[in-house]
Amino acid sequence: MTGDTTLERQATAAPDVPAIELKGISKAFGPVQANKDISIRVMPGTIHGIIGENGAGKSTLMSILYGFYKADKGEIWINGSRTEIPDSQAAIAAGIGMVFQHFKLVENFTVLENIILGAEDGRLLKPSLAKARRTLLELAEDYGLNVDPDALVQDIGVGMQQRVEILKALYRQADILILDEPTGVLTPAEADQLFRILGRLRSEGKTIILITHKLREIMETTDTVSVMRRGEMTATVRTQDTSPQELAELMVGRKVLLRVDKTPADPGEVVLDIKGLKVIDDKGVERLRGIDLQVRAGEVLGIAGVAGNGQSELLEVLGGYEDGTGEVRLNGQLLDLTGRHSDGQSRRARGIAHVPEDRQREGLIMEYQAWENTAFGYHHDPEYRAGVLMNNAAIRSDTAEKMERFDVRPPNPKLAAKNFSGGNQQKIVLAREIERNPDLLLIGQPTRGVDIGAIEFIHQQIVALRDQGKAILLVSVELEEILALSDRIAVMFDGRVMGERMPDQTDEKELGLLMAGITDTNAPHSVEEIERNLAHAPGDASKEV
Amino acid sequence: MDVMPKWAEVILVPLISLLLAAIISALVILAIGEDPIAAVNLMITGALGSTYGWGYTLYYATNFMFTGLAVAIAFHARLFNIGGEGQAMLGGLGVALACLYIPWPHWTLALLGATAMAALFGAVWAAVPAWLQAKRGSHIVITTIMFNFIAAALLNYVLVNLLRPKGQMDPATARFPEATQLPTLHDLLAPFGIEFSKAAPANVSFLVAVLACVALWVLIWRTRLGYEIRAYGHSESAAKYAGISPVKITMIAMIISGALAGMMAINNVMGEAERLVLNSTEGAGFIGIAVALMGRSHPVGVFIAAILFGFLYQGGAELALWTSIPRELIVVIQALVILFTGALDNMVRMPLEKLFLAARRARAPKPERKPVEPAE
């Protein structure tokens, strides 16, 4: 592992030979065709974006390039020569590094140990560790990638962990760097910092593939972009020759309305009144550090923030499955935040419906059939029960009606939840929660992993519910979604509310600063300042799905 | 769509697993120089060829139904209760105390009382590991294993030092009073004019076990509690979201499990031995694991698997009697059943799934778009 191999690789790559060329890649998981006859060419020293909706097959394609999955068909050419990549070892040998969306780090190892894992120089650790320490210093200088080599990974923030991942790839002399949705866990400022680093890497001759579903990132950072839809590559264009509108259409396959139609809100009485809400997790970490919020009838309060800054805990404590302290009132009446009357059932009885952030882990039992899921959480309701038994017939007929109204496809109450698409799963959850006529709807990441058609439907439902005079608390890491749906926006950082803004009086930049914990949004701020601020941010990669 | 049709899942997979276990068992018999076919014939005549054989087969099956149901209900809550053995031992203690110290007027009342005590003792023995799991996060597999050993030590102590009648050498209680003796199948079937072996130990507990199967089926698949238990078993995070308390479900599932395991004692202690001896459970608690795995944790499956294991036990005893094949052959078969239906499940399932997938593709050359999201 010396610089020589790198030079060799670069030497053999003539300027008009693509660094990466994929020819006719296909991959199926059981009955699901994740990639279908995909071909792309990426020139060396460029940043190439791959954009597509959730489930379009982007990650699968890159995992194939990294040897994580094996393609059923197709060829991989690296620097003009055909390369077999049966496993990640081969990918690393070919100069490919990958930063996965979910970091692949050993939490109770140090940064240094994580860096050398798999790239040790000999059977004994000591020399490897010493060498890695030196190399790390050099890399830190070259690219501005500072990390504490002796810190345990579990003790450093998400942004830092991502750096460790990038350093891992660079330590392995990667010339081609793949980043899968790298900004999902970052604030806009951190993301900008990341893109600056990527720019530096490009100028050093590295080839970068950026997978994302965010149009803005593509437009701002890439040289070329490929669009994927339903496992197929629909287009590859030069970024400067395209527009966000065109890319969106290519992604979805039709004209897209990037806005939600809604009338101005007409807020009524305060429905949810939160004062000094605190949550301390199992490890003793304070996740919510005194939240004050109000949600009124007939308005959508959007909570913006980078994943892991307390939004999940806020939903959980309001949903009744995380203990908290402080005062929470619903329609003026105190809610129990601990003890026997603080659980999902009691909350539902009080008129709080909850569409959780993660429908697969929380909102649904994937093995249960649709009708069983329709009763989930409401299975003690009088109309659903018959003594100690469940009233299966009643639940089934109710489910059939709901599926009809919410256009769930296929409308089969006896199909297991896992067999529906993401959008249809979300509709099942939404139907269950909305149709109860709740006073307050908690809704987290309403359109994560949902196709665009369903996104429009779900957004319409949320607005319709608001127009019926319900209070809605919306949590989303997608700023665009927050801006489109909210009547008022609160930004959370490190377990606190940093400020509230009206959507028509703010923009992504201001919200981004708030998300980085900076309240004085008018003063100029340096990247370093933001970074300092984030050094101890509690970001949690596991919260990002 | 699921890859395999339901019938393949429910019948084909266990059947192939069982077949594999049978083939290897046959090879084992061959390897020790015996004839597998003759052995099977001998087992069938010995276990099913007479009412005497049936009486033993059903007696063993009764034990296994209780312990199998115990493991099954815990499985539904995704808890692996390896402690059926210890819970059944404690159940035996409960039965012994009930029979020895309460003057029952009639066996029916004695059966009710002893069942309650057996269930109570078994439940308590399961409740401690359950509480430790629910509240302290102690791995229930390890704690229930430990509780098996602790139960054995405790029972040993109690029998040797407390319950053994003066002057008696072997560590056992006194014989239970006559009023607590349960009617055997011979007694029960005689009024209907059916001749059933007098010597066989199968007794009224068999009916209790069948009732338990039915009750458990209703509990798991029809009640709201069963719905909650299964939901918790599938996804703890979802259960919490829905307001299903993990602590409550862990406790309830394990208490039911322990109670069922404990109830085995009305069969072996009250119905057969009529006194409590050391090692009265004879590993039935562990066989429950094989029975539950083979029965796919479904009460009907458990019923069938328990009968099959009852047959194996009685047949194995006959084999040991008439050939040079030791009774331990049954332990080997039991191991193979656990291995193939439990641990090597995927070995059978994966090729089958491929087969069904290929068949489906062949039938429909242009598959319709599946609404499933691929990797992301």
Next chain:
Amino acid sequence: MDYLTLIQLLDSTVRLATPLLLACLAGLFSERAGIFDIGLEGKMLAAAFFSAALAAITGNVWLGLLAGIGASLALSALHGVASITFRGNQLISGVAINFLAAGMTVLIAQDWFQQGGRTPSLMAGGRFEGITLPGAEAIADVPFFGPLYAELISGHSILVYMALAAVPLTWWLLYRTRFGLRLRAVGENPASVDTAGISVVGLRYAAVAICGVLCGIAGAYLSTALQAGFVKDMSAGRGFIALAALIFAKWRPWYALWATLLFGLFGALETRPDVIEAVIGMRVQGQLLGALPYVMTVIILAGFVGKAVPPRAGGEPYIKER
């Protein structure tokens, strides 16, 4: 209690702790790599039988040891196939292996020796004899150190010293070598190893194989050193005590030594009720003492005395996320 009694007690502590220590380290390798193994018991039992059987047939205890290791490795391979290759339930696989060993040993013993499921008693060459360390006889009469050296330190079979040497070796392997780093990583987050281009399956099989070798030595020790021949179910729950010790030791090699010595001491005391009576002034039932390791493990597991955190990926088959 006089000094010599103490030395004797500690001597039998070491003898009884040895199989526990070997099995405990075996479990450590497996579980550190993320494979739960409740089949230690079965592997020990199978090894005990095959060691004694081969030693009885050939009269050579080393061949016996090899056979024992071979048998244990075969069961390890089965565990590996079930839990690594076919991603089955590791606990259930372990249970199956325990029963398989319990049944097969008796079945084969009966077929080979017709002695009711035991092997013939092993003669001199078929056993591991105690080794007298240099100078033991010379200084035996020196007060204090003499008996300590001659009775406690010297005079054990080679397997005892191997077990003790395995402790620092395990520590070194785990914390100072590339293999150890990767092994620990695969038990914590197998994806990190996989994406680093190292085979998760290969590492886990290696760990399970080491576990098999150590269990094999533990089993051989039972039937060819601690006792002279195999009897039915002779592992007598030691595999589970080793498992308990592993939790007690929080999956660390040095702690494993102390934990198994402690449990060995309980075992030694069980056979010497007179010593306990002399020390604490009351009679303690042997059965209750025998249950002590289990009770202590439950208390440890309950987290009342320090929390034992198992390897994070333990028990979960590795499936590349979809």
